[in-house]
Amino acid sequence: MSTPIRVLTREDVLKALTMQEAVALMRTAFTELSLSRVTAPQRLSVEMPEQEGRFLLMPIHMSAVGQFGLKLVSLFTKNPDRGLPYIHAVMLLLDGNDGRPLALMDAEHLTALRTGAATALATDLLARRNSSALMVFGAGAQARFQVEGVCAVRPIHRVVVYDPHPERAARLIRELPASTDCELIVARSPRAAAEVDIICTATTSRSPVFEDADIRPGTHINGIGAYRHDMCEIPPATLAHALILVDSRSSALEEAGDIIQAIRAGQLSPSQIQGELGEIVSGKKPGRTSDDQITVFKSVGNASQDLVAAQRILVNAEKLGLGAVLKL
Numbered sequence: 001m002s003t004p005i006r007v008l009t010r011e012d013v014l015k016a017l018t019m020q021e022a023v024a025l026m027r028t029a030f031t032e033l034s035l036s037r038v039t040a041p042q043r044l045s046v047e048m049p050e051q052e053g054r055f056l057l058m059p060i061h062m063s064a065v066g067q068f069g070l071k072l073v074s075l076f077t078k079n080p081d082r083g084l085p086y087i088h089a090v091m092l093l094l095d096g097n098d099g100r101p102l103a104l105m106d107a108e109h110l111t112a113l114r115t116g117a118a119t120a121l122a123t124d125l126l127a128r129r130n131s132s133a134l135m136v137f138g139a140g141a142q143a144r145f146q147v148e149g150v151c152a153v154r155p156i157h158r159v160v161v162y163d164p165h166p167e168r169a170a171r172l173i174r175e176l177p178a179s180t181d182c183e184l185i186v187a188r189s190p191r192a193a194a195e196v197d198i199i200c201t202a203t204t205s206r207s208p209v210f211e212d213a214d215i216r217p218g219t220h221i222n223g224i225g226a227y228r229h230d231m232c233e234i235p236p237a238t239l240a241h242a243l244i245l246v247d248s249r250s251s252a253l254e255e256a257g258d259i260i261q262a263i264r265a266g267q268l269s270p271s272q273i274q275g276e277l278g279e280i281v282s283g284k285k286p287g288r289t290s291d292d293q294i295t296v297f298k299s300v301g302n303a304s305q306d307l308v309a310a311q312r313i314l315v316n317a318e319k320l321g322l323g324a325v326l327k328l
Contacts, residue, residue: 002327006314008105012323013113016316017309019145019152022117023124025312027281028064029304030121033248034278038062038304042254052077060303065311066096071107071303087111087141093310101328103314107306108141110313114305116145118277119200119222122245122297124153125280125287127220131197132157135187137210137233138203139163139172142224146200150222151180160196162187162209190214201225201233206257212237217292226257227300234296236262242294244273245280245287247302255300 008016032038039061047054053076061068073089080086089107094100123131131154136143139161147159159182163169166186173184185192193199194214200222201209212235215221221242226233239262246252252259253270262268275285277297288295317323 003100004325004327005101006103006317006323006325008103008313008317008323010106010109012317013106013109013313016313016320016322017113019113019117019120019148021312022113022309023120023149023152025308026114026117026121026305029302029308030118030247030276030278031281032062032064032278033302033304034276034282034284037064038302040303042251043303058303058306060307061096062304062307063096065307067093067102067307067311068096069093069303069307069310071111071306073107073111085141091306091310093307093314103310103317103323105310105313105323110306110309111301112142112145114309115142115224115299115301116149117309118247118299118305119146119224119297120149120153121281122222122277122299123150123198123220125277126243126245126295126297127154127198128218128288128291130155131220133160133196134158134198134200135160135162135193135196137162137190137199137201138225139165139168140202142202143172144176146202146222146224147176147180150198150200151182154198156182158183158185158196160185160187160192162190162192198222203233204231205233206231208235209233211235215294217294219294221294221296223258223296223298224301227255229255229257229260231257232261234258234298236265236267238294239296240267240272242296243288244296244298245275245277246273246297247277247299249273249276251300251302252298256298259298
């Protein structure tokens with residue numbers, strides 16, 4: 001007997017899930033993760049050094065969702081020079097009761113959307129309520145959703161974008177939705193970080209993208225890059241005197257280059273990680289305790305975020321008649 005499966009393009013994915021819905025879903029994902037009710041083995045990474053590429057496999061099961069999934073992500077350094085995205089990704093969603101494949105969807109935009117929603121949740125929990133200026137480091141695929149997410153939870157009036165390639169920053173600003181009703185600026189220097197309330201780092205940098213001296217009291221930082229040992233976006237000195245929250249403590253200590261390098265340098269202790277974001281959501285751990293406190297959400301991503309988002313995308317897509325239904 002053939003099995004129907006819904007195939008969803010990136011356009012379908014964006015039509016099927018709003019940022020507001022995604023932020024609400026992240027509350028569930030992070031809470032379930034911190035309660036150890038998620039089966040998410042450490043992602044498998046396969047290196048292809050001759051092609052300057054790698055691919056990641058991320059299986060995930062969450063009983064609260066009733067489905068399980070597998071995300072495959074490929075990352076090829078030379079792709080932007082070829083006119084191709086740095087990241088390609090697909091998500092396979094399966095029924096948790098009988099294992100039937102239910103949907104195959106573009107996961108490049110799924111990943112960017114759920115990451116932006118995770119940033120939004122962390123910002124809502126940790127950033128000062130009157131924060132109005134945002135700076136984004138990096139102008140790649142994640143950047144647009146970082147801006148959209150933060151703007152969904154704080155009254156942002158000014159967005160500053162810095163990228164070592166100014167033309168990329170300018171292109172991002174041109175491509176931001178018209179609904180981003182605020183002043184948009186291409187920064188000439190990373191030192192513009194001294195003039196904002198919230199920072200999002202979305203790069204593959206191997207060294208800090210800003211100086212600790214430029215971070216003013218009360219700043220909130222979302223670090224979503226540096227998912228490997230050799231990557232680093234946030235200075236160790238900043239981490240040393242910040243309130244640090246992570247998506248998963250075990251994953252952060254295993255994969256987050258910023259944290260790993262700071263620990264190896266003796267500038268940070270694992271005990272200085274305040275907790276997981278899910279513990280803030282559930283009220284088990286406190287968040288910001290003063291307006292002068294520097295707060296950091298360091299994320300390496302977790303497939304639980306993908307699963308809750310993919311499940312809602314499928315439900316909404318079926319209601320809206322999005323995608324093509326194929327029989328395997």
